[in-house]
Amino acid sequence: MSGNLAAILVRVFSGGRCSTSAVVWSLVGCLIMLHLYSLARQKDGVRGELHLGMSHHPQFRELEAVEEENIQMPPPRKRSPRAAKRRPKRPTTIIDEFLDENSQLRNMFFPDHKTAIDPMKDAGNDSSYYHPGRIWLDTDGNPIQAHGGGILFDQKSKTYYWYGEYKDGPTYHAHKKGAARVDIIGVGCYSSKDLWTWKNEGIVLAAEETKETHDLYKSNVLERPKVIYNDKTGKFVMWMHIDDSNYTKASVGVAVSDYPTGPFDYLYSKRPHDFESRDMTIFKDDDGVAYLIYSSDDNSELHVGPLTADYLDVSNVMRRILVGQHREAPALFKHQGTYYMITSGCTGWAPNEALAHAADSIMGPWETMGNPCVGGNKMFRLTTFFAQSTFVVPVPGFPGSYIFMADRWNPADLRDSRYVWLPLIVGGPADQPLDYNFGFPLWSRVSIYWHRKWKLPQGWSGLK
Ligand SMILES: *[C@@H]1O[C@H](CO)[C@@H](O)[C@H](O)[C@H]1NC(C)=O
Numbered sequence: 001m002s003g004n005l006a007a008i009l010v011r012v013f014s015g016g017r018c019s020t021s022a023v024v025w026s027l028v029g030c031l032i033m034l035h036l037y038s039l040a041r042q043k044d045g046v047r048g049e050l051h052l053g054m055s056h057h058p059q060f061r062e063l064e065a066v067e068e069e070n071i072q073m074p075p076p077r078k079r080s081p082r083a084a085k086r087r088p089k090r091p092t093t094i095i096d097e098f099l100d101e102n103s104q105l106r107n108m109f110f111p112d113h114k115t116a117i118d119p120m121k122d123a124g125n126d127s128s129y130y131h132p133g134r135i136w137l138d139t140d141g142n143p144i145q146a147h148g149g150g151i152l153f154d155q156k157s158k159t160y161y162w163y164g165e166y167k168d169g170p171t172y173h174a175h176k177k178g179a180a181r182v183d184i185i186g187v188g189c190y191s192s193k194d195l196w197t198w199k200n201e202g203i204v205l206a207a208e209e210t211k212e213t214h215d216l217y218k219s220n221v222l223e224r225p226k227v228i229y230n231d232k233t234g235k236f237v238m239w240m241h242i243d244d245s246n247y248t249k250a251s252v253g254v255a256v257s258d259y260p261t262g263p264f265d266y267l268y269s270k271r272p273h274d275f276e277s278r279d280m281t282i283f284k285d286d287d288g289v290a291y292l293i294y295s296s297d298d299n300s301e302l303h304v305g306p307l308t309a310d311y312l313d314v315s316n317v318m319r320r321i322l323v324g325q326h327r328e329a330p331a332l333f334k335h336q337g338t339y340y341m342i343t344s345g346c347t348g349w350a351p352n353e354a355l356a357h358a359a360d361s362i363m364g365p366w367e368t369m370g371n372p373c374v375g376g377n378k379m380f381r382l383t384t385f386f387a388q389s390t391f392v393v394p395v396p397g398f399p400g401s402y403i404f405m406a407d408r409w410n411p412a413d414l415r416d417s418r419y420v421w422l423p424l425i426v427g428g429p430a431d432q433p434l435d436y437n438f439g440f441p442l443w444s445r446v447s448i449y450w451h452r453k454w455k456l457p458q459g460w461s462g463l464k
């Protein structure tokens with residue numbers, strides 16, 4: 001296309017006498033060609049089909065219904081210090097309510113134990129339903145402790161394993177300026193066949209109680225553990241964010257086990273590619289190559305790079321992505337050859353707006369599509385339903401359908417942070433078409449649908 005364009009321009013300008021109508025017609029020609037180019041890109045790409053808001057699967061259509069929420073704000077009054085301390089950029093009084101332990105809306109954000117989801121109790125018609133934000137009990141009747149987590153599907157045992165931060169300890173501030181924290185207890189692991197009933201498999205990587213110089217010494221920080229399986233070595237490899245209580249170490253840690261249920265041997269921590277690394281995730285591609293994605297340079301950008309073949313280290317290849325966008329909490333997935341990522345902004349434990357990104361190559365360039373949240377109300381959508389992304393699980397047998405996993409952090413009592421799981425569906429045009437694409441969506445839209453309660457569709461049989 002650029003060759004043709006150059007030829008026209010040369011013809012127009014080379015005569016020395018520049019005819020206005022020739023210029024106008026050339027520009028019209030260029031626009032038509034750009035337009036045809038966009039159409040061609042639409043047609044030849046595998047993601048070219050337009051779904052116009054419908055998923056491939058009628059079973060998921062119900063989950064694409066927009067569910068509205070209407071919140072009655074209580075009258076203004078004196079705020080708790082935690083809520084008062086925040087000076088938000090825009091008026092977000094509902095976030096003040098969210099952060100206020102004494103808010104009249106507290107039970108909406110953090111419903112009490114009476115409404116807990118208990119898969120062991122005969123839930124009747126409520127069986128298999130996710131209730132985002134409610135307390136979720138394991139098969140022993142205890143609240144699940146797997147925050148900032150991720151899910152591994154083990155092919156051999158046909159079992160899902162959910163790993164996350166086990167935070168069942170007191171929340172405190174290490175010093176006046178320190179963030180709310182819980183001492184490291186370890187990485188919790190839960191197993192399930194149906195993604196709803198979870199059995200506690202114990203702490204698979206435990207804190208170090210005595211050796212103060214150890215990365216896992218309890219007063220340090222262990223966040224966002226993720227596990228993948230290496231087909232070549234037969235090992236389960238865990239990556240996690242390792243830090244000191246002031247978040248100045250900014251490193252990744254690596255642990256390894258022969259079994260999904262551990263125990264994991266902690267190997268070491270490092271700054272990948274010699275850069276700061278805070279929120280992170282790992283992603284195993286179809287070809288077996290795994291990648292580390294981490295927030296770096298004061299969380300102003302993300303870095304992505306392949307791991308070594310044994311997954312125990314990073315290789316020396318790295319790309320900076322989403323530079324200057326200040327994103328964290330990355331969660332990656334892939335659909336029909338396109339990579340997608342959900343991220344959050346950086347506002348500590350307070351919720352903020354999620355963004356969806358897409359790329360043809362995991363190494364970038366990545367483009368930001370916009371806010372994927374649908375339903376609830378405006379404040380729900382501007383706060384990722386009062387939660388922060390952590391992982392995206394594919395629903396087997398339903399390409400393009402996923403479970404979006406997020407954490408509703410409770411900074412007053414972090415162990416009581418809740419899980420917000422919602423259906424995520426890829427399909428339909430992007431909501432914010434890219435300027436240079438002349439209104440034709442380059443990427444499929446990624447939508448996360450709010451539901452007070454929902455379950456996976458009938459055709460979902462647990463495991464295939
Ligand atoms: C459960 O479902 C059955 C059959 O659809 C219905 O008759 C019953 O009222 C429902 N029970 C509750 C508690 O919703």
Ligand SMILES: *[C@@H]1O[C@H](CO)[C@@H](O)[C@H](O)[C@H]1NC(C)=O
Nearest residue numbers: 175176177178244245246248
């Ligand atoms: C964290 O910062 C505080 C205050 O600046 C300081 O007193 C403390 O020693 C620091 N802790 C670590 C582990 O660096």
